Amino acid sequence: MRIATWNVNSIRTRADRVVAWLQRSDVDVLALQETKCRDDQFPESRFTDLGYQVAHVGHSQWNGVALLSRVGLEDVEVGFPGQPGFGSPEPAVEARALGATCAGVRVWSLYVPNGRTLTDPHYEYKLRWLEALRTAAGGWLAADAGAQVALVGDWNIAPQDDDVWDVRVFAHSTHVSEPERAAFRAIVDAGYADVVRPHTPGPGVYTYWDYTQLRFARREGMRIDFVLGSPALAARVTNALIDRQERKGKGASDHAPVVVELRD
């Protein structure tokens, strides 16, 4: 079984590329972020034609997350249970979390709030959102230590200095601040391991490259897209990759897909 996550930066603009990628990558579950469309605008038939079931929680202009699965898509849920206001469309511009069970694995497509700047109210909201996620995700393991849970998506956090091309450039910026990194570590400490990094060691290994400043050509990126797995999920991981080929050429998203392979 293969699970992937990809911030596509508009599913309508990227549909041809996503379809082509699905057809050659043998992925069973694909979590999408930044779909940038309302639910009624999602090009669902492009994916149902390929045998995938589709769930989407959208927004008129930005963010929006989806789950595509060809191995079942059950108990679809928006937001974090017991954490009202986080993950559901309130506050409207930032919160996105969509969960579903696919072949026994609870997969959450997450778009962690960007934060904008260290002094913006959205930064504090980002930290609260991550705390709500930690509380919810910790609760799932407290209820069932053997649960197979994958927390996947765009985390908008670079947990280590090596996860950006030059940490000096990011001084006083979001994504690398200690509170954000602590929030990420708290979720790891709650039992969710980064299952991709062991298979894709850095430095210089990224999942995102800004469109400006020739960042991709200069190999100046950030590792901010992650798959965190519960113990039972992590035990099944046999391989992982970041498909940086998909960042190349005209019409690419600014993020690359991240893929994990699970043993049966």
Added chain:
DNA sequence: ATGGTAGACAATCTA
């Protein structure tokens, strides 16, 4: 060089 690029939507906002 006070910028750069991309996307939504139609004047700016977001990333």
